Amino acid sequence: GAGVSQSPRYKVTKRGQDVALRCDPISGHVSLYWYRQALGQGPEFLTYFNYEAQQDKSGLPNDRFSAERPEGSISTLTIQRTEQRDSAMYRCASSLLARGSYNEQFFGPGTRLTVL
Amino acid sequence: AQSVTQLGSHVSVSEGALVLLRCNYSSSVPPYLFWYVQYPNQGLQLLLKYTTGATLVKGINGFEAEFKKSETSFHLTKPSAHMSDAAEYFCAVSAPGSQGNLIFGKGTKLSVKP
Numbered sequence: 001g002a003g004v005s006q007s008p009r010y011k012v013t014k015r016g017q018d019v020a021l022r023c024d025p026i027s028g029h030v031s032l033y034w035y036r037q038a039l040g041q042g043p044e045f046l047t048y049f050n051y052e053a054q055q056d057k058s059g060l061p062n063d064r065f066s067a068e069r070p071e072g073s074i075s076t077l078t079i080q081r082t083e084q085r086d087s088a089m090y091r092c093a094s095s096l097l098a099r100g101s102y103n104e105q106f107f108g109p110g111t112r113l114t115v116l
Numbered sequence: 117a118q119s120v121t122q123l124g125s126h127v128s129v130s131e132g133a134l135v136l137l138r139c140n141y142s143s144s145v146p147p148y149l150f151w152y153v154q155y156p157n158q159g160l161q162l163l164l165k166y167t168t169g170a171t172l173v174k175g176i177n178g179f180e181a182e183f184k185k186s187e188t189s190f191h192l193t194k195p196s197a198h199m200s201d202a203a204e205y206f207c208a209v210s211a212p213g214s215q216g217n218l219i220f221g222k223g224t225k226l227s228v229k230p
Contacts, residue, residue, distance in 0.1 A: 004159065033217060040125070042206050042220030043160070056215055091159070095216060102148045102167040103216060107159035 002026070004108035006092050012114045013082055021077045021111045025094030032075050033105060034067055037089040046090075049075060082115045089113075118143045120207050122221035130229045135179075135194040137224050139207030142188065147209035149190040150218065151181055154204045163205075166190065177201070202228045 005024045013019050025032050031050055035043035045059040051072040060066070064082075069075040079086055089112050093105035123138040141147060148167050152160040164175025171183040177200075181192045190207060204225045208218040 031216065035218075040222065042120070042208070042222050043218070045217040045219070048215055048217055050215075056217070059217070093160075102165070102210070102212075104162050104165070105216070105218065107152075107161070109157065109159045 004092055004094050004106050006090075006108040006111050008111060009109060010112045010114075012116065014116050015082060015084060017082055018078065018080045019082055019113065021079075021090050021113070023075045023077070023092030023094075023108060025073065025075070025092070026096075026106055027073075029094035029096050029106070030072075031095040031097065031103070031105075032069060033093045033095070034075070034077050035091040035093065037091055037110070039088075043091050046077070079113075082113075084115045087113055087115045118147060118209055118211060118219050120209055120219055120221035122205075122207050122224050124224055125222065126225050126227065128227040128229060129197045131199055132196050135192070135197045135201065135226065137192040137205050137207075137226065139181075139190045139192065139221060140188055141190065141207075141209050143209060143211070145212065146183075146185055147211055149181075149183060150208040150210070151175065151179070151190075151192050152206045152208060152220075154206065154223075156203075160206065163192070197226075197228045199228050199230065202226055 034046040037043040047057040049069045089110045091110045093107045095103045119142045150165045151163040166183045207221040
């Protein structure tokens with residue numbers, strides 16, 4: 001079956017532009033997580049959804065970052081007025097069950113964002 | 117607050133040699149522990165996890181890890197390295213009863229020499 005997909009795989013944008021990163025989780029997975037991974041670092045948590053409800057956005061760096069999952073499936077992470085420090089790999093993961101810190105998260109291939 | 121430390125950003129072994137990747141965590145309560153592997157241009161893939169029960173956990177591709185509470189460690193081992201094991205490995209924790217967001221270490225890149 002299909003895994004988690006993300007698009008685009010690579011995005012180059014100019015400073016000040018808005019970008020939208022898409023995540024398509026595994027069908028039927030309830031939980032969806034966004035992480036950001038800087039070069040040479042491990043992924044860092046950004047935000048989390050159960051179904052369509054955003055349960056935790058404490059990891060979003062500032063109010064330029066937002067995320068939605070309107071129908072409880074596909075999610076979009078939007079970065080407004082991008083800055084060079086936003087350059088990173090953005091990873092999405094989905095998990096079958098709602099809540100449950102022992103559940104396996106299935107990761108997508110990531111979107112590499114470069115802000116010039 | 118929880119944190120994860122992976123000793124050694126790069127580890128190089130010869131094919132057939134023992135692989136040992138170190139992971140230590142800091143947590144007020146024993147967390148759930150995970151090892152993920154990342155191959156180039158691919159997403160993170162779960163190797164193994166410890167939640168409860170037996171402290172020696174076996175995973176895919178011949179890897180295993182042992183949870184040692186007294187040492188707050190969860191080191192990853194494989195008796196005999198294969199060329200295909202070359203990848204980046206991430207140790208991660210999550211708090212029991214939490215929403216499940218993972219806290220990752222910085223990763224260890226494993227190279228395997230022929």
